[in-house]
Amino acid sequence: MAYDNELVFEKELISVLSQYGWEKEVIKNPTEEDLLKNWANILFTNNREIDRLNSQPLTDSEMQQILEQIKSLRTPLKLNGFINGKTVSIKRDNPNDKLHYGKEISLKIYDRMEIAAGSSKYQIVSQPKFKSQGILNDRRGDLLLLINGMPVIHIELKKSGIPVSQAANQIEKYSREGTFRGIFSLIQIFVAMNPEESVYFSNPGEDNKFNPNFYFHWADFNNEPINDWKEVTAKLLSIPMAHQLIGFYTVADNTDGLLKVMRSYQYYAAYAISDKVSKTDWSAKNNLGGYIWHTTGSGKTMTSFKSAQLIATSKDADKVIFLVDRIELGTQSLSEYKNFANENEDVQATENTNVLVTKLKSTDPANTLIVTSIQKMSRISEDEEGLKAKDIELMKSKRIVFIVDEAHRSTFGEMLYTIKKTFPQAIFFGFTGTPIHKENERNDSTTADIFGNELHRYSIADGIRDKNVLGFDPYKVLTYKDIDLRKIVALEKAKSSSEAEAIADSDKSAKYYEYINSVPMAGYHDNNGNYIKGIEDYIPSSQYDNLKHHQMVVEDILSNWTTLSRNSKFHAIFATSSIKEAIEYYRLFKTQGPTLKVACLFDPSIDNNGGTAFKEEGLVELLEDYNARYGMSYNLGNWDMYKKNVASRLAHKEPYINLEKTPEKQIDLLIVVDQMLTGFDSKWINTLYADKVLKYEHVIQAFSRTNRLFGPDKPFGTVKYYRKPHTMEKNIEIAIKLYSGDRPLGLFVPKIKDNLNRMNVIYKEIENLFKVRETTDFTKLPEDPATKAKFSKLFRQLNESLEAAKIQGFKWEDVEEVDFLIEEELEIKFGENDYLTLALRYKELPTSEKTKSDDVPYEIDGYLTEINTGLIDTNYMNSKFDKYLKALNSGNLEDQEKTLNELHSTFATLTQDEQKYASIFLRDIERGDATIVEGKSLRDYITEYQVKAKNDQISKCAILFSLDESKLRQFLSIKVTMDSINEFGRFDDLKNTVDIVKARQYFEAKEKNKLTIPKVHMRVDEFLRKFIYEGGFEIKLPAEPSEN
Secondary structure (H helix, E strand, C coil): CCCCCHHHHHHHHHHHHHHCCCCCCCEECCCHHHHHHHHHHHHHHHCCCCCCCCCCCCCHHHHHHHHHHHHHHCCHHHHHHHHCCCEEEEECCCCCCCCCCCCEEEEECCCCCCCCCCCCCEEEEECCEECCCCCCCCEECCEEEEECCEEEEEEEECCCCCCHHHHHHHHHHHHHCCCCCHHHHHCCEEEEEECCEEEEEECCCCCCCCCHHHCECCECCCCCECCCHHHHHHHHCCCCHHHHHHHCCEEEECCCCEEEECCHHHHHHHHHHHHHHHCCCCCCCCEEEEEEEECCCCCHHHHHHHHHHHHHHHCCCCEEEEEECHHHHCCCHHHHHHHHCCCCCCEECCCCHHHHHHHHHCCCHHHCEEEEEHHHHCCCCCCCCCCCHHHHHHHHCCCEEEEECCCCCHHHCHHHHHHHHHCCCCEEEEEECCCCCHHHCECCECHHHHHCCEEEEECHHHHHHCCCCCCEEEEECCCCCHHHHHHHHHHHHCCCCCHHHHHHCHHHHHHHHHHHHHCCCCCEECCCCCEECCHHHHCCHHHCCCHHHHHHHHHHHHHCHHHHCCCCCCEEEEEECCHHHHHHHHHHHHHHCCCCCEEEECCCCCCCCCCHHHHHHHHHHHHHHHHHHHCCCCCHHHHHHHHHHHHHHHHCCCCCCCHHHCHHHCCCEEEECCCCCCCCCCCCEEEEEEECCCCCHHHHHHHHHHCCCCCCCCCCEEEEECCCHHHHHHHHHHHHHHHCCCCCCCCECCCHHHHHHHHHHHHHHHHHHCEECCEECCCCCCCCHHHHHHHHHHHHHHHHHHHHHHHCCCCHHHCCCCHHHHCCCCCCCCCHHHHHHHHHHHHCHHHCCCCCCCCCCCCCCHHHHHCCHHHCCCHHHHHHHHHHHHHHHHCCHHHHHHHHHHHHHHHHHCCHHHHHHHHHHHHHHHHCCCCCCCCCCHHHHHHHHHHHHHHHHHHHHHHHHCCCHHHHHHHHHCCCCCCCCCHHHHHHHHHHCCCHHHHHHHHHHHHCCCCCHHHHHHHHHHHHHHHHHCCCCCCCCCCCCCCC
């Protein structure tokens, strides 16, 4: 059902909320003071017993003590710990409480385990009043949801037809203005909703940016998005779900200081595991818990941690043990788990097996959550020397839950078997983005055989569809022509030393041409499951393990480096087939690409299987180079520290959080063999180069190093593969089919040909929107709001395809000759000037709707409004201006009209403001009021008129309010935002120079109404902010200012 009135929609939502556990009595239009009183009353009701409030209500100053604690914590992340800390302490100052007067007492505020029962109270607040900061107007929200008096969920509504992004933008605006302070800083979750769509997201706080990449749609168990507002309300905002959302499904992540909220698929997975544990028969043996199939990059670590936290909190198990590979333990996993933990929770590391045994035997609740490696855990067994039988029995007697990260990896060896044998009554859960199936089983085992049934699935296709991860743009690069490889194999099979010899003999000729013409390049399985070899199956590895192939690979990487890396903004991983080749490639890059910052990572252990000298020399060389470049001091003895440093640089993690600001410290390309191709996350990696043949789960894992979300500069992950490219292409098809959950659409992004064609189609649609009497007119936006909405959508689509095409090799200077990019004829229907002209019109969209509300009925992407349109070529416009001047001097009226019309047609490349002054200038020429100076272009005259007008506007404003003109001019000379306008108190300084008497006269005359001094200050604030943000504007003076 559509709603054309926001208040009617709000009323309906309140009605539905009251059907799902929220109180029917609504708190209407409260101030912060009203909400504090409401909270005080609830605290009194829940704490009136003798050892707490002793039946004496809270005083205003006692509530102020609580508010001061909230203000000191300030950030949503820390306040999440406050809310979930169960209690708050105050010092009693109510003289009627003689038992506790002057003493500290503890008050219950919220218990996440006490859902829809006991002291939990769920209230709806309609139209809360937000006190503005400074002298801005006060704000009103739409709905607040209170749990035990605390505002924890804020809902902003829009009527049908207004994009949900506008509601999200309004929330962001409120936050930027300092609205969510005091009691409102307790808000944990925001919901932006219209009748057709809803998104929810955690409160990032005033110190952090709102990121639309983390605005989530709720979905059902099968990951189908839920859009209908009633269903969203029932599934997400109902009780007990809303209570659990705050208590269990938010994560205070200390890694980046942000509060995070779980996506729907994470919730279903964590709930499935905790539910399974609660029903476990601990007397049974070989308990199979199940496995979670969540694609790489979807937040598996957070989900696994939250699962463990739920189990530990519920007391359904004595120990929850995260098992990870020892390699990952040294890079990311342990620190992530520790950063997810609340202040009152401990995540225990295990330095060695003895420490692990001690923590397993411990009854201390602090030792419930343990992170250790599968290697360390497997050493605890009845056969291990030094372990006493009673220690083993004590550990066995505990209810132990094992959560295995990256369950497709090290779990398939003897180690997991040993752990299961030692702890037969434990229950095991696996997390993986690429479970092992029958098609790629190891040791006759699949993930289901080892862990049990699939508990929840969120495939890579789901992740790409939901924009939680990026799609891929893969390319096979042939370093050998197919026909050359076919000839090598055909001659070998024909047992001939030359083509002439093979063709001369009929038997040899038949065999020769079979491999030349009939045998496919890549092998395949026939209908009976038999493998039929292809040409590449007969090619020996030596064909690729040689200098010629290596040089061609390095040349390809270097020739496209600037384009793919966005001028080294992003990093890349290069997977090679062996340690020997990794070292050889490393040395090639040093000689062929000396400016590229290359590092290398592989297993450093030295064995006695030959080639040790080459490997050791390579290890020493790459460490010495690394130390020299980055000022480090690594050696073979602390290789793990070197690896951790490499990982931190690639991920821009501590101590390299702002590494992009010091590019000399970053790594451009990391060469690996197997390491870092699974389990390593960095949004700064956008390209994978592979000179090795990957299969099944290894394909998805390696590709997924490139698909973390970043922003407009990274629309997809690029993959280029070189070795046995046809076989790799076939392997990719098989892997995608296996791991896409039977929904492979969207995994691969459109190629450059498709993107260029799409650009043409979209541009044609945009042209039609701007047609006036069969003529395309880009000089101004269409009048109709629906047409503008369509243009907004189309321009965003045009930009998406353009950005993708640029990464794939398109350049504006090639617009006339794109055939070489796609190897077929194609004409781009527009040029860079046309695109930048449309960008100008897009920038004008936010101010084109003259409505009283802030709502604009279409999506606006902020980054698109920052496109540099100063690059527009004005030579064409200036040439038309010269032609017009000649016609003017000739006196030929027909020529004058014709050239003037031609000149006006070029005005689309100007902003609306520039068009206005261009027209004024041309009218001055026609009247003879303008002096033409040789060598001056039309652009020069426009700028001159703009500057003069701007100076007049500034002077007029200064005179009007008797303010400091120099201070105002300084503001107009720099770019300021809402966040930066009052840096160092400069805006306050400007306002302090205003003559308030003159300002009062102006505003009273304008509004035809008497104003109080505080209201005059508000008008001045609003006026000057608008003047500065818009770069000045024409000021209309009232005809007769009123007398004071």
